[in-house]
Amino acid sequence: MVWPKSLLPTFAMLATLILISSASAHTYGDGSDFNPWRPDALTTVLLLTTALLYWRGQRTPETLPAEQKNRQYWFWAGWILLAVALSPPIDPMGNALFSVHMIQHELMMLGAAPLLVMSRPSANLLRGLPRPTARAIGTLLRRTGGSRWLAWLGAPINAWIIHAVGLWGWHIPVLFNAGLQSDLVHTAQHISFLFIALVFWFALLKPKQTAPAANVIYLFTTALHASMLGALLTFSSRIWYTPYETSAPQWGFTALQDQQLGGLIMWMPAGIVFLLAGLVSLAAVMRSSEPDQPSPRRASTRPRANTEHSHS
Numbered sequence: 001m002v003w004p005k006s007l008l009p010t011f012a013m014l015a016t017l018i019l020i021s022s023a024s025a026h027t028y029g030d031g032s033d034f035n036p037w038r039p040d041a042l043t044t045v046l047l048l049t050t051a052l053l054y055w056r057g058q059r060t061p062e063t064l065p066a067e068q069k070n071r072q073y074w075f076w077a078g079w080i081l082l083a084v085a086l087s088p089p090i091d092p093m094g095n096a097l098f099s100v101h102m103i104q105h106e107l108m109m110l111g112a113a114p115l116l117v118m119s120r121p122s123a124n125l126l127r128g129l130p131r132p133t134a135r136a137i138g139t140l141l142r143r144t145g146g147s148r149w150l151a152w153l154g155a156p157i158n159a160w161i162i163h164a165v166g167l168w169g170w171h172i173p174v175l176f177n178a179g180l181q182s183d184l185v186h187t188a189q190h191i192s193f194l195f196i197a198l199v200f201w202f203a204l205l206k207p208k209q210t211a212p213a214a215n216v217i218y219l220f221t222t223a224l225h226a227s228m229l230g231a232l233l234t235f236s237s238r239i240w241y242t243p244y245e246t247s248a249p250q251w252g253f254t255a256l257q258d259q260q261l262g263g264l265i266m267w268m269p270a271g272i273v274f275l276l277a278g279l280v281s282l283a284a285v286m287r288s289s290e291p292d293q294p295s296p297r298r299a300s301t302r303p304r305a306n307t308e309h310s311h312s
Contacts, residue, residue, distance in 0.1 A: 230267025
């Protein structure tokens, strides 16, 4: 199988990046020493290292067919969105405002994740590594059965459940509040959101789809439950995430206004992305299900055969 090998390096690269990025914590506290423009050195190094590895391993665009050239463009677009989401001011501000936290997750889950999945970066990333290291990674994947696990994760029903449980679970107030107060939980939250997004988009975008009609249900039901969560946040009359009661007023919002804005960001833009993707999938299914039109030659010979039969 080719596709798991193209997905695993993305999982490892991005999960490690986010894990180490929490070394310089951005928990808000009382805001006395909070600086939204303070970069995290390790995150910056990892982003640049990833870019360097891919750049070393990529082929010259002039020598590539159009499909592979587009994959390289998708990788760089995904990398840029990921860098924006994990860099100042968005990453530090996510702990001060729920609405910015939501923008960060949408950039990661609806922007960077599908682009990185479509780019299939494994070949270029492995070529960018020293050859012994690349061989060791390949051996490890074969011995640990990584392909079987990723095949299970990429099954649409499994990916749908993982995405739904992860999305709703992390927005339970006790878990979300813990992420604002604990560096470890905050790190786990970011890894989880990116992980479920990669699984979700891979199950949709993987090659050789066997049931394209199921993609329509997959996307529309995701749009429904994600929009429902956004609507609940928007119309709630109580504050779900109490740490923002301290930080949001320092930026000109009440905590409830900030929550409502974050709910709208989840509800509208995210819902639109899923609905548009669902409509594209539906159009593809409808085109593939159209019956083949009979050729003019066949249409002209059929009545002639019936006429001869009636005269006999």
